[in-house]
Amino acid sequence: MAKALKILFLLGLFGALCAAGITYGIYYSVKDKIPTVDELKDIELRIPLRIYTADNQLIGEFGDQRRTPINYAEIPLDLENAILSAEDTNFYHHPGVDVFGLGRAVVQLITTGQKQGGGSTITMQVARNYFLSFEQTFTRKFTEIFISLKMERELTKHEILELYVNKIYLGNRAYGFEAAAQVYYDKSLAELDLAQLAMIAGLPKAPSRYNPVANPSRALIRRNWILQRMLSLGMIDKEAYQTAVEAPITAKNHGVTPDIEAGYIAEMVRSELYSTFGDDLYSTGMTVYTTIDSGRQKAANTAVSNGVLNYDARHGYRGPIETRIDLVEASLEEQQDVLKNISGFEDWETALVIATDEKTASVRLSDGKQTTLVWDAIKWAKPYIDEDYQGKMPVTVGDVLVPGDIIRLRPDSELGWKLTQKPKVQTALISLNSKDGAIQALVGGFNYYENKFNRITQSKRQPGSNFKPFVYASALSRGYTAASIINDAPVVFNDSSLASAWRPTNDGGKFYGPTRLRQALYRSQNIVSVRLLDELGIRPTLDFLRRFGFDPDELPHNLSLSLGSANLSPLQIATGYAVFSNGGYQVQPYLINEIIDRNNETLFQANPVTVCVTCTALEKTTDDETQMGLFDTIGGIRSLPIAPQVLDPEVNYIIYDMMRDVIKYGTGRRALVLSRDDIAGKTGTTNDGRDAWFSGFNGDIVTSVWSGFDNSSPLGRGEWGGSVSLPPWIDYMRYALQGSESSFVPKPSSLVTVRIDPKTGERSLPGQADAIFEIFRKDNVPPERNLNLPMQNNILGNESQEEKQENNALENLF
Template sequence: MKIVKKIFLYGILLSLIVSLMGVISIISFYYYVKPDLPSLDPLIHAKFSTPLKVFTKNGELIAEFGKKRREPITFDETPKQLINAFLAAEDDKFFTHDGVDYKGLARAVWHLASTGTRKSGGSTITMQLARNFLLTNEKTYTRKFKEIALSYKIEEELDKKKIMELYLNRIFLGNRAYGIGAAAQVYYGKTPSELTIAQVAMIAGLPKAPSTRNPIAAPKSAKARRGYVLGRMKKLGFITEEEYRVASESPITAKIHGQDIEVYAPYIAEMARQEAQEILGDNAFTEGYQIYTTIEPDLQAKARESLRNGLRAYDMRHGFRGVEAKYPQVNSFTAEEIEQKLAELPVIGGLKPAIVIGLDNNKATVLLGDTTAELFLEDSKWARKYISDNKRGKKIKSMSDILEIGDVVRVFTKTESVIDKNGNNLGEKTKYLLSQVPAVSGAFVAISPHDGAVKSLVGGFDFDFNKFNMAYQAKRQGGSCFKPFIYSAALGKGYSTASMINDAPITFKDTSIGKTWRPENYTKKFYGPTSLRTALKYSRNLVSIRLLRQIGIDYAIDFLGDFGFDKSLLPNGLSLSLGSASVSPLEMARAYATIANGGYKIEPYFIEKVTTSSGEVLYQAEPKIAATPKKDDPNPEKFAPHTIPEQNIYLLTGMLKDVIRGGSGAKAYRALKRNDIAGKTGTTNDQKDTWFSGFNGDLAAVAWVGFAIPRSLGRGEAGGKTAIPIWIDFMKYALNGKPEKSMKRPKGLVTVKINPKNGLQTNAGNPNGVYETFREKNVPKMDPEAEPISVYNSDPSAPAKDDKKDDIY
């Protein structure tokens, strides 16, 4: 026994001697290699790789772009339990060791000696910091020694708080999250101080395998790792038995959270991202640049709402295309199974997926998330079966005509005021309506005529559903929205608003489309001699064609360039008069803004400024403004070119106000009841593209509706039915409470009474005469049968008496 005891004692002594020699060797090695160790500056002073952020004009967040998400936090701001969780998971002796865990290293060495294989372990938080941010990822003994040496250096030069702060801000925690601030946001949509103990333990367990064992990629493995961390926290006295029990029983609540987006404008965000990449290069998404756009949050929100409402309204007119999925055995599903089925379907354009769990004649009961709702027959009668764009199935008499138990449908939620029989407002209630994701596309743009700033832009029903930007990228035929520019060109060649053109049949060969063409008016009728004002008011095709032929196609194309259109892309044929040119809604908005501002060719822009993360301005937009500089202005270059004479624009605006007051855009006047709005509907052949473009003195806006792959929208679906409701809904909000803003009457114009049948002057007493405004040099001759005229200087924007006809073309 004495021999055994001596051997045991000698073994212990030998182990102590070896350990002491090991420590001495490590320390000696450290001082030997210390001069060659890398500087800690890259660790301490290196910039965080920070994403690009896109904001509205007033600083509300629109989007964030970058591979790495970071939300830096100081040690003093870090919750104590979050630090404790990392200590429990990674290094409980962190605040007492000198950077190296000798016991852990000894265990790793013993494992290597006894098995011949490496075992991970023995890495302190300091060593992880050295390994992850100052060394390569190679697994060699040399690198391990360097890691130990660097850990000593880190501990020698930095205090424990700083080391922990660097570690917690730089460690990769999966799903693009670097650091605890980003992880708290990404997994839980919270700041670190808002995390529960269960959530703290989950995040602390991520460094071992952040990509493959996080709660999104592998919830079971992540929960097991969380349990380990919680057990360690209890063992070390960081949490009580009760806290351990509650946290251990907590369900996995992690899901991917984006940044807290304050304004939903993904199409403009993507435009800004592309612009940033082109200007700033590869560093655009890592240096924390901040882009401030020209977007106004309230107008953007309204534009999105108006477009979505308009597209859903069109879609409902054409019937129900069917449910998205069927689960007839739904009543045997658990609540978790139903939740999982619905979670597989994203919310699209505000339309939530729901599953039918009950059904009778007058209503269907649906489950969406944790909410049970009822869809009523009276709200669902639109859902006759879709057969084609021109045909629907039989009328709906019962909810069972369209739905079955287990059907997955889309639901639109609507908030309504509850009014009692005495007219008292009793509050609000949420109403649930059967819906579907529209098959049709649309776009909306609103810009400032004063400098071209894009105030709102929506490129489709839902960006995540279809990322193609129909407002910016799509080129679609403009239809009758193009006619005002042809009429302006005619005014530029000496025509007047009273010039008469014969509205009669015409047949010719159009070289631009390569075939013989016999155009018609939308009404299929002919109206004989017609003034330009009347022709534009009612969108008479044949007058527009004859007018273009008279003024000359080459001249018209050149003139249209002054509205900002690319002349090289305009068709060289008479079809140009009916809007065969393909343009984007943004280009159309620019052209109408040129009318709204009095003839100044502004440049649309959507980036106001670009700054560094600290606020240093790198770029500031300097848009040219729609005004004429004074003779002594020192900066004439800041003004937009005045390309269209103001008399021309004033007369054109008067005609477009007529369109609003009694022509194809009369719905707008009836809805807004403003005298400063003007605009034009547009519809192409077979109703493939439908538009409404309009403005007042402060805002120009364009709505477009059509299919992404062009095809007919169906009979009767013209611009006055599809696009104008979108424009009205937006402008009613945008102009609410704003004073009317119209162009002032320029010099050199006179208003006289004319005979509407021939466009000649008539006497003041002619009961059939109408007042019309002319440039002084274009005043028509006196009708031979009339007495001398009297000049009448009233507002020419109130011309011929309006009628109530609502020609939707």
């Protein structure tokens, strides 16, 4: 007996030694994969880049893993209990490895030849998710066990559970339970009820199989099993169980839902930061706060959308989508498949016309529901011929739609649905705080997801007459006045930089004769602008234009400059107009206000150059500083917090006052609907109406709008800056200015107002009935006139006798 016991002892000892040797051998082979203590305690989750407006509304998120980390204290008790009941009931009592669970898994593997599961604890799942791959090998499993044992020695149970809750994959790009709550329920964990918490607690086992959106029946079985486990373990009472198990499935795929549509802005930020951070940008948990005002951005979105759709409707209906459906041959299921496969815009619907009568049409939507289109939703659809011509107005629905047509509809507050079509024209809008350059709203085109080309920053188009105020400012700076006379008569220029003799004309071909500069600006007279630049000289004017942020090397070096032939972006134009708006100071547009890291530490804080009218000394800028880009260098600040004064305040105010007349009497008269006396602006339309602009401002805000086709096709007969771009500007500014006091550009006390003769620009005679008031710089006030002396010519701008003879000859010629 003793001998037998001795043999058994030796065999046991040998077995133990063998087991220890095998264990050490396995440990030695995998030890390099076991993380250090520091690595265990310094685990970083992959957190996406998030971009917000200035008032904390989400604009966009970039990263392959959607994650919102939480700490243990933020984990709802019902969620913790649901996780433990589903994944690891013994979590708080084992050392990281459940020996009995592993034993069961081994027996299942031996008896069935297949891995049945059940052996992994929560700690082991954390080890696998953070430090290992998901390959099905024994080596990986042993490594997982060793890491789990070490984690249990170095971390508390709460720390391990916190890692699990934040790391585990739960389907639909959601990593962690907080992200899953947002993806499936569009709520935070704290807002979910017991049934919803049990539903997402069932996802770790198989996120695709138990996905409540893709497989609701399986997900329901899994949820109710977890609830039953919670009841049997005493984690919930019978009443809570019954309420939860009877609850319907409410999960949907909410994905990443921005609070506000601003795709162009999000991409601008992402692109700029990627050049600095590379791929780390998408995983290091940076949060960016922009300068965007969410209310103004929404207003800009609506203004651009309405402007584009109104233009598109004016030019006629291009017909249904090319694909047609045979209502007899195609089954209902086939019809729905066709509709669902046609791309559309958010909130729009793709619909099938199934019947028509004289004034209504019955249509089936992509979800299978039927609705009726009333005549008011259809009657706009004159047949499109080209951008200049449309067919006759329809009389009946049959003139527009026939059964089998696939059409697009957009929601309408009064009509329910309205017939529409994908527009081809584009409009872009940018709005700045003129005091510091903060971009408050930006829309780069009609729909970012349809076309990601950002026309605010990436497109350079001719501004046309929108550029004229800069040339006029140059003239006022060199002694011209708003009353200076330029002869608006036909003229021929033989400019060596132009291909042939140039005969500029006014829109409509009309000539006004001797014209004051104020009139010429609000009438947008081309001849006056060209003659003015000819008198000023091209080189001095180009040098002057640096003050508005323009690079002379990028501008035409010929007289066409006066008519806005330069290729400039709306961002550049808005930046130039900001000088007029803020009293003559140069600011730089910027979009990123603050960047913080995952630990809420500030990585970058904007320090923009800002208008300071009370500062006694203004620092001068270097050429490099005046040409600063859209964004500052990450981690640094701008070297000049005080915006440099680049335009004499007297000149600036006179230009502002002249542009107020553009709205009172000129091409911007539609803006009178805003009933604001502080706004000023200028339209712009290029040759053949290929580009249409309106830029306008008051003393605080400047907004520029461009419209046109990306291929530079003409906008069509009767379309101008005042008809295409001014309406969106009005719609946006109506919101932006609502409730605000008038903000006039400051008027220097040194300016002088005198009465002048409106025909000659001279000082008016005493008692002259048609005299008008004009504003002058003190040194440019016209001298008083004596009734006994002949009228004096205004030297600046009046023609010589030879010029008059030449122009009279040209008038006869034309």
